[in-house]
Amino acid sequence: xxxxxxxxxxxRWLDGxxxxxxxxxxxxxxxxxxxxxxxxxxxxxxxxxLRANLPAEMPVPFGDFFNSQIQxxxxxxxLSENAGSTKQASWLDWFRLPGFATISTVVxxxxxxxxMILQQPPTAASVVLSTYAPSQGVxxxxxxxxxxxxxxxxxxxxxxxxxDRKIVGYHxxxxxxxxxxxxxxxxxxxxxxxxxxxxxxxxxxxxLAAANSRG
Amino acid sequence: xxSLLSIALFxxxxxxxxxxxxxxxxxxxxxxxxxxxxxxxxxxxLVFATNEETSxxxxxxxxxxxxxxxxRLGKVFAYKHYEILGQHLQDVFREYESWVVxxxxxxxxxxxxxxxxxxxxxLHLQFWRDQQVLVKTDAVLRSGxxxxxxxxxxRDGQLIFVLVLQ
Amino acid sequence: MPASTAPDPGEVPDSDLVKRCQAGDTxxxxxxxxxxxxxxxxxxxxxxxxxxxxxDLAQEAFIKAWRALPRFKLDSSFYTxxxxxxxxxxxxxxxxxxxxxxxxxxxxxxxxxxAAGAEAxxxxxxxxxxxxxxxxxxxxxxxxxxxxxxDHRQVIVLREVEGMQYEEIAATIPCSLGTVMSxxxxxxxxxxxxxxxxxxxxx
Numbered sequence: 001x002x003x004x005x006x007x008x009x010x011x012r013w014l015d016g017x018x019x020x021x022x023x024x025x026x027x028x029x030x031x032x033x034x035x036x037x038x039x040x041x042x043x044x045x046x047x048x049x050l051r052a053n054l055p056a057e058m059p060v061p062f063g064d065f066f067n068s069q070i071q072x073x074x075x076x077x078x079l080s081e082n083a084g085s086t087k088q089a090s091w092l093d094w095f096r097l098p099g100f101a102t103i104s105t106v107v108x109x110x111x112x113x114x115x116m117i118l119q120q121p122p123t124a125a126s127v128v129l130s131t132y133a134p135s136q137g138v139x140x141x142x143x144x145x146x147x148x149x150x151x152x153x154x155x156x157x158x159x160x161x162x163x164d165r166k167i168v169g170y171h172x173x174x175x176x177x178x179x180x181x182x183x184x185x186x187x188x189x190x191x192x193x194x195x196x197x198x199x200x201x202x203x204x205x206x207x208l209a210a211a212n213s214r215g
Numbered sequence: 216x217x218s219l220l221s222i223a224l225f226x227x228x229x230x231x232x233x234x235x236x237x238x239x240x241x242x243x244x245x246x247x248x249x250x251x252x253x254x255x256x257x258x259x260x261l262v263f264a265t266n267e268e269t270s271x272x273x274x275x276x277x278x279x280x281x282x283x284x285x286x287r288l289g290k291v292f293a294y295k296h297y298e299i300l301g302q303h304l305q306d307v308f309r310e311y312e313s314w315v316v317x318x319x320x321x322x323x324x325x326x327x328x329x330x331x332x333x334x335x336x337x338l339h340l341q342f343w344r345d346q347q348v349l350v351k352t353d354a355v356l357r358s359g360x361x362x363x364x365x366x367x368x369x370r371d372g373q374l375i376f377v378l379v380l381q
Numbered sequence: 382m383p384a385s386t387a388p389d390p391g392e393v394p395d396s397d398l399v400k401r402c403q404a405g406d407t408x409x410x411x412x413x414x415x416x417x418x419x420x421x422x423x424x425x426x427x428x429x430x431x432x433x434x435x436x437d438l439a440q441e442a443f444i445k446a447w448r449a450l451p452r453f454k455l456d457s458s459f460y461t462x463x464x465x466x467x468x469x470x471x472x473x474x475x476x477x478x479x480x481x482x483x484x485x486x487x488x489x490x491x492x493x494x495x496a497a498g499a500e501a502x503x504x505x506x507x508x509x510x511x512x513x514x515x516x517x518x519x520x521x522x523x524x525x526x527x528x529x530x531x532d533h534r535q536v537i538v539l540r541e542v543e544g545m546q547y548e549e550i551a552a553t554i555p556c557s558l559g560t561v562m563s564x565x566x567x568x569x570x571x572x573x574x575x576x577x578x579x580x581x582x583x584x
Contacts, residue, residue, distance in 0.1 A: 058423040064290040148290035161369040169301020
């Protein structure tokens with residue numbers, strides 16, 4: 001779309017894009033043309049309001065998280081690039097095998113193991129060596145957050161805890177294990193029994209809360 | 216206290232014996248006669264990350280050396296508030312399982328594999344939700360470097376398990 | 382060039398951080414993210430007018446910049462280079478949204494309707510800003526900007542927020558100087574139209 005030159009003049013004047021001579025000529029035109037002057041005033045006012053209400057810098061919500069997510073994505077991309085190049089090399093090796101041309105069909109099975117080898121964090125940091133999520137649909141990722149000085153194990157695909165469920169927390173200070181029956185008694189701040197942990201026939205933990213505990 | 220333990224253990228026996236169709240329990244490992252040696256102490260907490268202030272009215276506070284825990288969690292998770300729902304200070308027994316149970320809903324089984332090279336302790340962890348293992352992991356836990364486990368969503372936020380070698 | 386990028390005294394210069402990034406130092410990149418995230422986010426926010434999407438796009442811009450850093454020759458300031466990447470990411474997103482939204486932004490009507498010498502504040506029965514009457518000026522302005530097409534929103538942000546000269550706008554988009562002037566003119570006319578009630582009530 002072509003804009004008439006007089007409109008170009010108006011915004012060039014407004015945006016300070018005119019040289020001194022052009023500016024002088026346009027100012028004379030403004031003095032002589034009230035409609036043009038009104039238009040120019042309105043545009044100038046709009047421009048001032050825009051600048052006042054559109055800051056050039058804004059605080060980023062959850063700024064720390066913003067930064068750490070960038071670091072995570074960079075680390076993940078580099079990991080997958082490395083994995084990609086390794087995979088490519090192994091496929092090329094197949095092509096180099098004698099007699100490869102006689103193979104008519106190659107069936108590739110990709111087994112995705114839940115074991116991840118992770119980028120090496122600083123030596124004083126905790127390290128996740130391997131992970132395995134038995135439930136289908138649950139994914140695990142892990143990384144070291146230098147900002148938080150923490151190692152993060154992130155689980156996704158988990159079922160939400162129902163909103164009406166009351167999560168009861170304990171404050172446990174020490175434990176005693178009864179070796180004969182393989183049960184552990186957990187004690188609270190005042191030395192009271194809070195919980196007993198034992199195993200059922202399927203070797204699954206059974207947690208029994210004391211009647212006077214918050215549970 | 217002793218009577219409660221007896222009742223609890225009796226209940227355990229019942230639970231173990233009721234389902235006739237379940238396989239027989241695995242052979243019990245010979246247990247040490249003395250109190251197991253420990254490879255360290257861990258502090259575990261269940262944290263509710265939320266954008267609403269005082270949504271559970273929990274009064275639990277982290278230990279003094281972890282006063283900056285909410286700030287550190289804020290660098291990983293995108294929530295405004297971090298409330299400790301429960302906490303548990305636990306010896307990590309050598310060659311014997313330990314439990315870190317800040318809540319009955321989400322808890323951790325910890326097996327020590329001994330001290331790690333370069334400091335810390337080698338652990339096998341199982342993160343449980345009720346009767347289900349959510350994740351099993353081998354990790355080296357070092358003091359001053361917490362492990363944050365991003366767990367399930369709850370209400371307007373998320374449940375996070377924190378494990379720290381003290 | 383976007384607004385001044387002069388570092389504070391004692392601050393590590395961008396060029397040093399860029400070289401460290403090019404050697405694979407992600408901590409150096411973190412410093413650059415800290416330094417410019419507020420400005421990049423402001424741009425994506427003004428362009429998108431949605432906090433979540435603007436946050437994601439700003440992050441995407443930084444990731445793209447990291448990927449492209451090995452090819453950055455420091456022939457412009459880091460911020461100018463970063464800003465162009467962020468701008469392209471955001472503009473592409475808006476264009477796709479426009480296509481999916483099936484004509485959500487319809488500036489063509491305005492461009493044809495507003496002729497040279499036309500009434501400065503066109504009057505119409507179906508003014509789109511009737512719902513904005515009770516909003517604060519800032520909110521009204523943001524709502525008006527949200528109704529501009531990506532092309533028009535782009536020139537307004539580049540000119541009014543970043544304070545770019547026409548040649549810089551033309552190089553960033555990229556397009557001709559004539560197109561810059563034309564778009565700026567019609568974008569402002571459209572904003573005037575959308576903010577008509579605000580200005581009429583204020584006078």
